[in-house]
Every structure is written in structure tokens, then in C-alpha cells.
Amino acid sequence: MSKLEPRETSPDDALPTAPPAAAPAEGAARAVAAAAAAGRRPAPARRREALVGLAFVAPMLALFLVFRFGPTLGAAFLSLTDYRLSGEWDFIGAANYTRLLNDDLFWESLGVTAVYTALYVPMTVLLALGTAALLYRTLWLRGFFRGLFFLPYVTSIVLAAVIWKWIYEVEDGLLNSTLGALGLGEIDFLGNESLVLPSIAAASAWKGFGYSMLILLAGLQSIPREVTEAATIDGASAWQRFRWVTLPLLRPVLFFVLVIEAIQAFQVFDAMYVMTAGGPVRASYSLVYFLYDSGFKFFDFGYASAVGLVLFLVVLVFSLIQRRLIGREED
Amino acid sequence: MKTGFKRATVPLALLTLTALTAAGCAGGDSGSGSNKVTVWMYPVIMDPKANAAYWDGIEKGFEAAHKDLDLAVEQLPWENRDQKLATAFGSGKGPDVVLLGPDQIPQFQANGAVQPVDRAIEKARSAFRPAALEAMTQDGKVYAAPIYHTVTSTLYNKKLLDKAGIKEPPATWDALKAAAPKLKRAGVATLDYSASNEASLNMSFYPLLWQAGGKVFDESGKKTAFSSPEGVEALTFLVDLYKAGAVPRSALTNANLFTDQALGKEQVAMGYTNTPSDAALAEKTWGKGNAIVGPALTGPRKQVCFGMPGGLGINARTKNLTGAEKFITYMTEPAQIRSMGTAGGFFSPRTDVTVPNGSPFAKEYEAALAHTFPGEPHPAARQLMALITPEIQAALTGKKSPEQALEAAAKEGDDLLARQR
Numbered sequence: 244m245s246k247l248e249p250r251e252t253s254p255d256d257a258l259p260t261a262p263p264a265a266a267p268a269e270g271a272a273r274a275v276a277a278a279a280a281a282g283r284r285p286a287p288a289r290r291r292e293a294l295v296g297l298a299f300v301a302p303m304l305a306l307f308l309v310f311r312f313g314p315t316l317g318a319a320f321l322s323l324t325d326y327r328l329s330g331e332w333d334f335i336g337a338a339n340y341t342r343l344l345n346d347d348l349f350w351e352s353l354g355v356t357a358v359y360t361a362l363y364v365p366m367t368v369l370l371a372l373g374t375a376a377l378l379y380r381t382l383w384l385r386g387f388f389r390g391l392f393f394l395p396y397v398t399s400i401v402l403a404a405v406i407w408k409w410i411y412e413v414e415d416g417l418l419n420s421t422l423g424a425l426g427l428g429e430i431d432f433l434g435n436e437s438l439v440l441p442s443i444a445a446a447s448a449w450k451g452f453g454y455s456m457l458i459l460l461a462g463l464q465s466i467p468r469e470v471t472e473a474a475t476i477d478g479a480s481a482w483q484r485f486r487w488v489t490l491p492l493l494r495p496v497l498f499f500v501l502v503i504e505a506i507q508a509f510q511v512f513d514a515m516y517v518m519t520a521g522g523p524v525r526a527s528y529s530l531v532y533f534l535y536d537s538g539f540k541f542f543d544f545g546y547a548s549a550v551g552l553v554l555f556l557v558v559l560v561f562s563l564i565q566r567r568l569i570g571r572e573e574d
Numbered sequence: 575m576k577t578g579f580k581r582a583t584v585p586l587a588l589l590t591l592t593a594l595t596a597a598g599c600a601g602g603d604s605g606s607g608s609n610k611v612t613v614w615m616y617p618v619i620m621d622p623k624a625n626a627a628y629w630d631g632i633e634k635g636f637e638a639a640h641k642d643l644d645l646a647v648e649q650l651p652w653e654n655r656d657q658k659l660a661t662a663f664g665s666g667k668g669p670d671v672v673l674l675g676p677d678q679i680p681q682f683q684a685n686g687a688v689q690p691v692d693r694a695i696e697k698a699r700s701a702f703r704p705a706a707l708e709a710m711t712q713d714g715k716v717y718a719a720p721i722y723h724t725v726t727s728t729l730y731n732k733k734l735l736d737k738a739g740i741k742e743p744p745a746t747w748d749a750l751k752a753a754a755p756k757l758k759r760a761g762v763a764t765l766d767y768s769a770s771n772e773a774s775l776n777m778s779f780y781p782l783l784w785q786a787g788g789k790v791f792d793e794s795g796k797k798t799a800f801s802s803p804e805g806v807e808a809l810t811f812l813v814d815l816y817k818a819g820a821v822p823r824s825a826l827t828n829a830n831l832f833t834d835q836a837l838g839k840e841q842v843a844m845g846y847t848n849t850p851s852d853a854a855l856a857e858k859t860w861g862k863g864n865a866i867v868g869p870a871l872t873g874p875r876k877q878v879c880f881g882m883p884g885g886l887g888i889n890a891r892t893k894n895l896t897g898a899e900k901f902i903t904y905m906t907e908p909a910q911i912r913s914m915g916t917a918g919g920f921f922s923p924r925t926d927v928t929v930p931n932g933s934p935f936a937k938e939y940e941a942a943l944a945h946t947f948p949g950e951p952h953p954a955a956r957q958l959m960a961l962i963t964p965e966i967q968a969a970l971t972g973k974k975s976p977e978q979a980l981e982a983a984a985k986e987g988d989d990l991l992a993r994q995r
Binding site for chain 1: 654656657660661663664666681682685686687769770771772773822823824826827836839841890891956957960963964967968970971973990
């Protein structure tokens with residue numbers, strides 16, 4: 244293993260008595276021994292062990308099948324029908340998908356979602372990375388600050404959106420009052436088609452960066468100090484250490500965070516619903532908003548399900564990319 | 575296709591839709607047993623405590639009168655009520671009885687989600703105001719029994735009018751246009767307006783359209799009719815006000831909520847009001863004598879305002895039709911109409927019942943009642959609003975001219991109507 248690669252994590256690594264240099268080799272040897280021991284077990288014992296494992300997993304598996312997998316299949320089926328409010332429906336094949344491909348509003352909402360994702364993800368990840376790096380170096384009251392930065396994440400999105408709406412208000416919002424006090428003109432953050440998405444993305448980044456920050460902080464803490472110390476001894480500056488040592492070692496965690504945040508961004512709805520109701524002129528009308536309107540305003544459940552399935556595919560593609568990239572890193 | 579398969583698949587799929595949008599089904603299990611009657615009610619009485627106390631009293635009174643029935647009135651917020659009802663109806667759940675407005679009825683009736691209430695109001699039928707009953711009628715059958723009537727009239731802030739040197743509250747389009755520069759000089763806007771996608775056009779653009787002599791749908795109901803000279807006149811009036819700073823800039827995304835928006839915050843001199851309790855709240859906020867309830871706004875051709883009955887409808891899939899009908903009969907009796915009107919500040923939908931109203935604004939509302947219009951009932955009325963609103967926003971922001979905006983909305987609207995079953 245190269246020194247610049249992340250350390251393999253095994254319970255043995257955490258043993259305070261294990262000498263740092265010998266630990267990985269020792270851990271690997273123990274793992275091989277354990278595997279060999281397992282291989283020698285008689286078949287009934289292995290089966291019993293597998294059944295016990297399955298029993299532990301079963302409740303979660305059942306919940307997953309009932310509340311995730313089943314409904315997804317149900318939605319896939321519904322997207323092939325013209326299900327009506329009365330409960331009647333006819334099978335219409337791929338008609339909903341054909342209509343979707345020719346629906347300008349679908350493409351418009353997909354475009355809005357893509358632009359929002361392109362704005363939200365870098366904002367959130369940079370904010371999370373910055374605060375994680377600061378927290379990593381902070382020794383005094385680290386727990387307090389970690390809690391403080393994480394607080395927006397556990398705040399209700401509706402509450403956060405309402406507060407940010409007040410902050411952005413044209414007439415007497417906090418931002419515009421500050422701009423006014425500085426002698427600058429008013430900015431219509433939510434009423435301007437060009438500014439509305441960056442404004443919502445900034446509010447959402449404030450709300451959501453805490454989760455990624457914690458993951459990145461854990462990633463930073465897993466980087467062996469001796470690696471950065473070696474770079475310091477070699478004369479690397481703080482920026483060089485971050486750019487050439489920390490960042491490459493953090494890459495798998497960073498990829499994970501990027502993909503999670505992108506998936507989150509593709510499902511944006513609440514913030515837009517509360518702050519702008521999709522306006523102005525549909526400038527913040529996301530794909531999920533389109534889905535919501537199709538189902539619950541136009542009562543077009545089959546069509547809404549088709550939108551949901553497309554969204555599911557987009558998220559699936561992102562998840563596969565994540566799997567592939569992280570898998571490659573681990574290899 | 576086997577029915578059992580349908581039964582199993584569709585609820586699952588609807589569950590997904592709900593989960594995907596986080597819209598959620600409200601109220602949990604609303605299914606009724608054989609002796610249970612479930613009602614979905616909204617905060618029709620503004621004060622939450624008074625609202626809860628009123629419906630508690632109704633539950634006790636009804637159960638005392640019908641000992642075999644168990645009434646459960648579930649309180650839901652006004653927000654997203656169509657969406658919540660659609661989710662409930664679509665999944666075969668929902669309450670036995672629900673409060674409905676005239677513009678909701680056509681869409682739910684067309685989708686077979688509600689059933690007629692004629693039998694429940696058989697004895698009281700001739701006592702209802704004809705207009706109130708007509709607003710609830712679809713294809714010759716009544717789909718909601720009126721229990722109250724609202725009037726959306728004008729509300730003025732006298733303090734702000736005085737500050738601008740305006741003696742008479744502007745009650746016509748011309749007077750509004752004349753007042754706008756004076757109010758702007760006084761540092762406030764003239765008319766509170768919501769162009770938000772989630773705001774009902776019945777409370778914003780449609781009254782202007784009607785005042786200009788326009789209509790939303792044509793006679794056949796198969797085409798839109800708002801992209802007309804009258805429609806353009808109404809939208810131009812609004813755009814001119816917006817450009818002149820007479821409509822708050824937050825109108826693009828804000829809903830017209832008195833407590834939180836420009837009117838409540840005294841940034842605008844005029845808005846709309848639904849009930850005397852609105853006016854009472856305004857007076858409490860602005861100071862005694864500063865809230866003025868005015869007449870229905872007069873446009874170039876008509877003096878008209880929005881106003882509608884609120885009524886009780888029955889879920890088409892109710893398991894307790896008899897109980898639901900008994901509750902509706904009970905709620906339309908004079909005693910309940912009177913108590914509802916008194917508690918909520920509403921008007922009586924019955925000609926033989928007068929609601930004792932101690933509000934100092936009662937006379938003004940009563941005068942506006944004569945000019946109310948409950949909207950144009952159509953199965954796609956609500957959906958059409960979702961298509962018109964972004965185009966109104968486009969006109970307000972200057973992206974399109976009023977003509978272009980209405981033409982674009984009409985094109986989308988006509989496509990929607992063509993798709994209607």
C-alpha cells in the first residue's frame with residue numbers, strides 16, 4: 244500500500260497498543276486466519292450462521308421491500324396506466340412516456356433541476372469541506388462548533404425556507420435592509436429569474452451542509468497524521484499539504500458526498516414550494532414540482548408516476564456512478 | 575385485467591407518488607366504520623381555539639341527536655387541500671364528508687370522487703339562496719350543501735390613505751390609478767396582490783377579468799375565453815400598477831396572507847377581505863378606526879367581487895352514506911347555519927335564516943354580497959390556474975406583453991381542456 248493511499252480500516256487499527264507500522268500487516272494476517280478458520284467450519288454451522296444473519300437483516304429487508312421496492316414497482320406499473328381519481332384505469336402502454344418526451348414543461352423543469360444541482364452541489368460541498376477543515380484544526384470547543392454547524396441540517400426545511408424567504412424579501416428583508424444601509428440598491432433575490440436559483444441553492448446549502456461536513460470531518464480524521472507530518476518535514480506549505488496530500492486521500496469520501504448531495508439536489512421541492520412556489524415564470528420549477536403538480540393539481544397520476552420513474556432513473560445513474568467511482572478507488 | 579390485481583397495485587403506486595413528493599396524506603386513517611362519520615374540516619373560524627370549540631360542540635350536539643352515530647371532525651389546514659383530497663380520494667380513502675367550495679366540485683364530480691347530496695337537503699332545498707345552491711350544482715345535481723357564504727370585498731388602511739392625502743378609499747380602477755402616485759409618494763404601495771403559483775386566481779386576477787367584462791371559459795366550456803380584449807385590459811391594468819410600484823414587488827412569490835404580507839405590515843394601502851374577522855384583525859393591527867371595509871371593486875364594465883358558499887360534500891366511496899347524509903341534514907338546519915355564521919362571521923346561505931352579526935363591518939359586507947360571483951365552475955378550473963399564473967408573472971416582470979402572456983396561457987389552457995375526458 245502506498246503511503247498516500249487511505250489506510251485500510253479494520254478493528255485492529257484502532258487498538259492503541261498496536262505499533263502503527265506493524266498494524267496493517269498484522270490485521271491482514273488475522274483476517275486471513277479468520278477466513279481460513281471459517282472455511283474449515285462444517286456446512287451446517289455455516290448455514291446456521293447465515294440464517295442467524297438473515298434473521299437480523301429480515302426486519303429491515305421486509306421494511307425495504309414493503310415501503311421502497313414494492314411502491315417503486317407499483318409506480319412503474321401506474322406509469323403505464325391513465326389512473327383516475329375515481330380509481331378506474333386503463334392500460335395505455337408507453338403513452339405517458341411519449342407525452343413526457345414531448346412536454347416542454349418536463350424539459351423546462353429538468354433544466355431547472357440540472358442548473359439547481361450545478362449550483363447547489365459545489366456550494367454545499369465547498370461549505371462542508373471548509374467547515375470540516377476548520378473543525379479538524381479546532382481543538383477548543385470542537386464538539387460545540389460541530390453541533391452548531393450541524394444544527395441547520397436537523398431544522399425543518401419548511402422553517403428554514405420561511406426564514407430565508409424573510410431574509411431575501413425585497414421590501415424589508417434582512418439582506419436588502421443591509422444593502423440599503425450600505426447605500427446599495429435593492430435586489431429582488433426571489434423575484435428575479437436569474438437570481439432565484441442561486442438564492443434558493445444558497446439557502447439549501449446552509450440547510451444541508453452539516454451532514455456532508457460530518458462525513459468529511461470523519462474522512463479527515465481517518466487520514467494518518469504521519470503522512471501530513473512527513474509532507475511538512477519535506478517543506479510542503481499548508482496549501483500544498485491540503486492540495487497534494489489531504490485532498491487525494493479524501494477523494495473517496497468526497498465522491499460519496501458529491502453523489503449524495505447531487506441526488507439530494509435532484510429531488511429538490513420543499514424549498515422551492517415554500518420560497519417561490521416555482522416562480523417567477525417557472526424559473527424555480529423543479530422536476531419534483533412538476534411531478535407534484537401533475538399528480539396533485541392535475542390529478543394525472545399515471546403521468547406523475549412516469550415523471551417519478553424518470554427521476555428514479557436519474558438518481559439510479561448517479562448512484563451507479565458513485566458505486567463505480569468509489570469501487571475503483573477501493574481497488 | 576383482474577380486479578384483484580388492480581386493487582393490489584394501485585394503492586402501492588399511489589403510496590410511491592405520495593412518498594416521492596413529500597406531499598403526504600393528511601389525517602391518517604380516515605376510513606369510517608359502520609356507525610362512524612368522519613368529516614374533514616378546515617379553519618373556517620379564524621381563531622383556532624374558537625374553531626376547535628365550535629366543532630367540539632357540533633360533535634356533541636350531533637351525537638346527542640343521533641345516538642347510533644359517532645362523529646369525528648378532523649381539522650386540516652387550508653394549504654394544499656385539493657392535493658390532500660386528491661390523494662385520499664385517489665387511494666379510495668378519505669373522509670365521509672368534506673368541506674368543498676364551488677370551484678372544487680366540477681373536478682371531483684367529473685372524476686367520480688363525490689356523490690350528490692340532494693337527498694340530505696331534500697327538506698331545506700327551497701330555503702337556500704338560489705345562487706348558493708346553483709354554485710354547488712353540477713349536471714342538475716347538488717354536490718355540496720351550503721353551510722355558509724363568504725364575500726371577498728375590499729379592505730383599506732385609513733392611516734395610509736390619510737398619509738397620502740386620499741380622502742375617499744379608491745373603489746374603481748380609475749380611482750386606484752389616480753391614488754397610486756400619491757401613495758407611492760407616501761412610501762407605500764396601493765394594492766396587495768398575489769401572483770404566486772399557489773394562490774387562487776379567484777382572489778386575484780379573475781375578479782379583475784370579470785370587472786373588465788371578461789370570462790375564463792367560453793360558453794361550451796371546451797375553450798378558454800380569457801385571452802380577449804377584456805382579459806388584456808385587466809392584465810394591462812395590473813401590469814401598469816406593478817410597473818408604477820403600486821403593487822408590492824413581493825407579489826410575484828408571496829401569498830396574500832394578511833398577517834405576514836405587505837397589507838398586514840402596512841406597506842400597502844389596500845387589499846381584500848373575506849370575513850368580518852379579517853377586518854377585526856386588521857383593526858387590531860392597524861389601530862382603532864384604521865380598517866375600512868369598502869364595496870366590491872368597480873371595473874370598466876362591472877362591479878363584482880368573488881364570494882362563494884362553503885358546503886359539505888360526500889365521498890363517493892363512503893362506507894356510511896346514511897350517516898353522512900344525516901350529518902349534512904343536521905348542519906343545514908337553521909340552528910347550525912346561525913351558529914356557524916356567528917362563530918365564523920359568515921353570511922347565511924339560507925334566505926330564511928339571518929345570522930346575528932355584531933361586527934361593526936357587517937353592513938359593508940352585506941352590501942358587497944349583492945355583487946358576489948362564485949366563479950366559473952369547470953372540471954379544469956383549478957388546473958387552468960396553474961397554467962395562467964406563470965404567464966401573469968411573465969407579464970408582470972416584462973418578459974411578455976399582456977397580449978402575449980394571455981395568448982400563451984390560452985394555448986396551454988386549450989390543450990389542457992382538449993385532454994379532459
